Amino acid sequence: MAADRPRRVFLDANVVIRAGKPPGGPLIPRVADLVDAGYIKVVTTDLTKIEIAKNHGANDFEVIGDLTRRRVRDLADEILAVKLPEISPVELQQRLIEKYHAAVEQMFSSLRAETLSIDSVKPSVVFDAYARRTGLFGDDAKKDQFPDAFIFEALKATVTKSDPLTIVSDDKDFAAVIKNAEHITGLRSIADLFAKLGLTIEAAPDVNDFVDDNRDAIVGVVHEELNQWGLQVSDVDDAEIDEADVENVNFLDFRTFRTIGPGKEILVVGRIEMDVKVSYHHPDWDTATYDSEDKVLLPHHTVEGEKNIDVEANFSMTLTVDKHGKPTSVAEFSFDDDDFVWVAIGPNDFDYK
Numbered sequence: 001m002a003a004d005r006p007r008r009v010f011l012d013a014n015v016v017i018r019a020g021k022p023p024g025g026p027l028i029p030r031v032a033d034l035v036d037a038g039y040i041k042v043v044t045t046d047l048t049k050i051e052i053a054k055n056h057g058a059n060d061f062e063v064i065g066d067l068t069r070r071r072v073r074d075l076a077d078e079i080l081a082v083k084l085p086e087i088s089p090v091e092l093q094q095r096l097i098e099k100y101h102a103a104v105e106q107m108f109s110s111l112r113a114e115t116l117s118i119d120s121v122k123p124s125v126v127f128d129a130y131a132r133r134t135g136l137f138g139d140d141a142k143k144d145q146f147p148d149a150f151i152f153e154a155l156k157a158t159v160t161k162s163d164p165l166t167i168v169s170d171d172k173d174f175a176a177v178i179k180n181a182e183h184i185t186g187l188r189s190i191a192d193l194f195a196k197l198g199l200t201i202e203a204a205p206d207v208n209d210f211v212d213d214n215r216d217a218i219v220g221v222v223h224e225e226l227n228q229w230g231l232q233v234s235d236v237d238d239a240e241i242d243e244a245d246v247e248n249v250n251f252l253d254f255r256t257f258r259t260i261g262p263g264k265e266i267l268v269v270g271r272i273e274m275d276v277k278v279s280y281h282h283p284d285w286d287t288a289t290y291d292s293e294d295k296v297l298l299p300h301h302t303v304e305g306e307k308n309i310d311v312e313a314n315f316s317m318t319l320t321v322d323k324h325g326k327p328t329s330v331a332e333f334s335f336d337d338d339d340f341v342w343v344a345i346g347p348n349d350f351d352y353k
Contacts (some may be wrong), residue, residue, distance in 0.1 A: 009040045010155055012169030013051040013191060018314070018336040021056055022103035023110065024317040025334030027190050030257075030267050032110050039197055042113040043158070043165065045151050049115070052106045057096035061089075063230070068092055116158065118150040125153055128139060135177050145173065159183045168193055192270040194257040207256050207268060210327040211317065215249070221333045222274060224244050226311075229335055230279065235344040239282030248275040252312070258325075266319040266327055269336075272312045280304070280345055309343050 011031070019027040034040045066072045087095075108115070118289045128137040135152070137145055148171070159165045164183040167174060168190060175306035178186040179255040186195050211218065234241035254270025283299030291298050314336040319327035335341075 005122040005242060007041060007163060008043050008158075008165045009096045009193065010043045010169075010341075011190070012167065012170055012171060012174060013048050013055070015168050016048075016052050016107075017055050019190065020334045020336065022100065022107040024107055024265060026316040027269075027336070028111070030194070030318075032041060032112075033213060034193075035112055040193075042108070042111040043116065043155065044108055045116045045118055045154050047118045047147055047151055047154075048106065049101065049104045053100035054096050056100040056104075057093060060096050060271060061093055063088065063305045065092065065098070068228050069074065073170045080182060090167055106205050116154045120157065121150050121153040126150055128248065135180075135336050148174065156181060156184065166193070166196075166310075178353070189269075191255055191257070194267070194269075196254065200253070206326050207254070207266065207280060207319070214330075217322060218330060218333075219249055222249050222272070225333050225335060226274065226276070226341070229341060231311075233280065233282070233345055234342040235346045237344060239280055241343075242279045245277045246274050247277055247308070249273070250275075264325060266321060267330060268315075268317040269320060270315065272313060272315050274313070275308060276311050277306065277308050278343070278345070279301075279306045305345070307345060311341055311343060313341060 009077070016024065016028075019025055023029070031040075031042065035042060063266050067084060068087055068089045070086075070196075073086065075083045076084050126146065129149060130137045135149065137149065151176070151234060155165060155167070159182070161183055164185070166185050167178060168187045170188045175186055175188075177291050178184050187196060192245050223244075226246055228242055231241040233241065250273040252271045252273055254268050257267040258264060259271070279302045281302050284301035284303045285297060285299060287301055288297040289298040290296075316332075316334055316336055317330060317333040320331045
């Protein structure tokens with residue numbers, strides 16, 4: 001193994017979450033390729049796994065949480081003739097976390113990851129940093145830093161000069177504390193990890209040609225992924241997107257990597273802009289009346305509309321190649337986040353998150 005290759009790599013929860021729901025879209029299998037090829041060894045913690053599962057579970061709860069309401073179940077029975085079981089919000093959240101905890105465990109097993117326990121960290125070490133406002137509790141750090149503080153201490157305890165660690169995280173607080181840690185280096189993304197290992201493809205023009213020649217097929221793949229991901233309206237209360245059709249895509253920037261293994265696929269990582277035609281509906285708040293007793297607005301009509309909006313997102317895409325190594329088709333495509341895409345449908349505001 002070359003000296004400049006990271007021997008041990010920790011993937012922060014935010015990086016794994018952005019790779020998509022377990023098993024992680026195109027990126028995590030590529031990390032497994034690096035493990036199988038002997039480039040890296042993945043290290044994680046038990047708390048990191050819990051944080052990942054909790055995030056995915058919370059996102060799903062945002063989608064189906066209304067099923068815990070009796071009125072929603074009664075409507076499903078009345079209109080769809082479907083009897084939904086009664087379940088409390090707490091029980092539903094617990095089931096979602098359990099589901100994702102099992103999936104996360106399986107994902108890290110595919111990476112043959114070493115799991116460190118935060119039980120090995122003395123609480124006094126973390127609380128001393130908290131009291132002194134040092135490390136992850138510095139003046140510019142976020143308030144809720146105890147999970148990351150325990151994770152970092154567990155990792156730091158295993159690091160030596162002969163066995164260094166690379167932390168992959170886009171958390172600025174992690175970046176700050178890494179600067180003062182011996183034998184620990186930081187990278188911001190899995191793509192940066194590939195680049196650090198020297199896996200950048202020099203034949204990027206081949207990917208440019210493929211994108212230009214297969215625009216319609218790529219639009220179809222992106223359309224399917226976006227509709228699975230979901231659009232949420234940010235600027236109008238109770239608005240819902242009924243349909244979203246991706247009409248065009250523009251690759252703002254990307255980096256290309258040759259994957260490890262016999263297939264030699266091309267991994268493309270970057271940012272994409274989508275021209276999306278959406279149809280939507282929402283209560284007509286402009287003509288709503290105010291109920292002074294309950295202190296709420298009561299809408300009497302529904303507004304429906306269509307418009308084209310621009311949506312940006314980070315993505316990962318795997319391309320199959322022919323015997324000459326040139327890309328031939330899209331094998332996988334995913335957005336590098338498990339969160340919703342927030343869009344604005346107001347007349348002059350196209351901000352999104």
